[in-house]
Amino acid sequence: MKDNPSRPFYLVPYYLWIALFVIAPITLIFYFSFLDLTGAFTLENYQNFFSSVYLRMTLSSFWYAFLITLITILIAYPTAYWLTKTKHKQLWLLLIIIPSWINLLLKAYAFIGIFGLYGPANKLLQTLGAGPWQILFTDFSFIFVSVYIFIPFMVLPIFNSLDKINPALIDASRDLGASSFTTFRRVIFPLAINGVKSGVQAVFIPALSLFVITRLIAGNKVITLGTAIEQQFLVTQNWGMGSTIAMFLILFMIIIMMLTGQKEKGGSYNGKTK
């Protein structure tokens, strides 16, 4: 590869792409974040962000994103583990991935029906002797639907890293007298940790900026950074403040990427060091 003279040429589209669709938009957002309503330079937006409303919103965004990510891991990890043990791995994996191809709005509207007062969820509760409960427009429904939406994005990387583990290592651990729990803790878990990290990146960051679900499923009683950005751009038409919130969102993403980042190159999906 190193000696290939045409290499710089192949990189042109890549650099162009990065410049046009990554660097240029971020620069624009950065620039807009210093403009006030009249288009004059100001630092007020940043000052505004540290007011109590936006700080509380940021904290609650983080809290919900944290809960969503945690529950997703708790569900996705055993699922991925079990998948590696099944006969028709690829078929099961496909079945888990297919729902993620369906449009988010469509899924949200489906849940409005399912969680409604007269929907199937409440019918089931009633036959069990409970309810009807107000399920829609609660914290519970918001977290439930978000977790449902994000599960495939967590299962996939964890499955990939678990699947790549050489079974000989597990056998060796057993032969040397380790219990199942110790094998998991000392062998499987460390080897698959990179899959979990990738999964966290794929779930936590989008969860910070969810905004369709906050309205349709949580009835706007949960406010995320995404909702605030949408409001600033479309309703208030204060692009400066919207950009400022977006800047902080980008900043949080960078921090999370750094915290969950992997040192070894190319190991992000298979969890194996080269």
Next chain:
Amino acid sequence: MKEIVRAAIAILLVSAILLYAVNALEKSSATTDGGTISVYNWGEYIDPELIDQFEAETNISVIYETFDSNESMMTKIEQGGTTYDVAMPSEYAIEKMKENDLLHPIDHELIPNLENIDPYFLDLPFDPGNEYSIPYFWGTVGIAFNPTLLEGQTFESWDDLWNPTLEQEVILVDSAREVIGMGLNSLGYSLNSTDLGELREATDKLKTMGPNVKAIIGDEIVEMMRREEAAVAVTWSGQAADMMWINEDIDYVVPKEGSNLWFDNMIIPKTAGNVEGAHAFINFMLDPEVAAQNADYVGYSTPNEQAVALMDPEVTGDERFYPPEELRERLEVYENLGLEMLGTYNELFLEFKMDMEN
């Protein structure tokens, strides 16, 4: 690699077929020779049959598109690249568009049907002399409620929404001016208030309503009320009419402290490509029979006097949707408060939403 190439070819093929189909469809609809106009309207805000009728009568073909908020409509027109010939914004949006020089003046000579409009709806402060806009529909903001779900409870005042029996029953429309305006009205202040003290007081009062609020949503309100998922909603009169059309138990009231009176109007954007066709369309919509048919379909109140005369008196005599002039006295029209004030309203609205989380 082979598979990627195959997939790419498949995508290109499908795209080509679709492109061809779109072109073919556009050609077949553009066989008329009177030119084309594009109309940009709110969703569910016209009887589609009328578009066909207009095309048949004038040989002008119509491209019809919809928007869901004044703000997104303005943003789209402002950014250019579009040639909408007629749009239907609300009054405060018209004021703003006038300020930004986005409107084409309307030639009243080309709109003889203007005489059908009730003079009450002409020459309003947001557009003196109707230089840029022609009334389309009007309505109010109020409370839609379902007495069968509330043991017969009724509503007269905004304060009734604070009643502790309504825990988790009230849906609010997701719009800062409506909700903050309701808080202001309930305290007896103007819903155009720019007094920060009054706004603060209104927001604090709204926060105490938190336990009663079920959700703050948009067009989904209609479905929620129809299916009796919710018992009370603060919403626009036309949405209430939509709900009542399906679920006859629902009632609508404009609270006695006052509320918002709004007007949607037809305008011609500066970027219009077919100004003459746009005038023809506006004139057509003001025809008494057309306006009556449209009002029957849409459910909002028409400002067209001659059309009202043609409509079912049971509908037009309903004071909930056609409040007589003396009742309109206590209603207020939104004024354009400027971007900065709108920002303040939104920030307070956000604060109110944040407060409900726990």
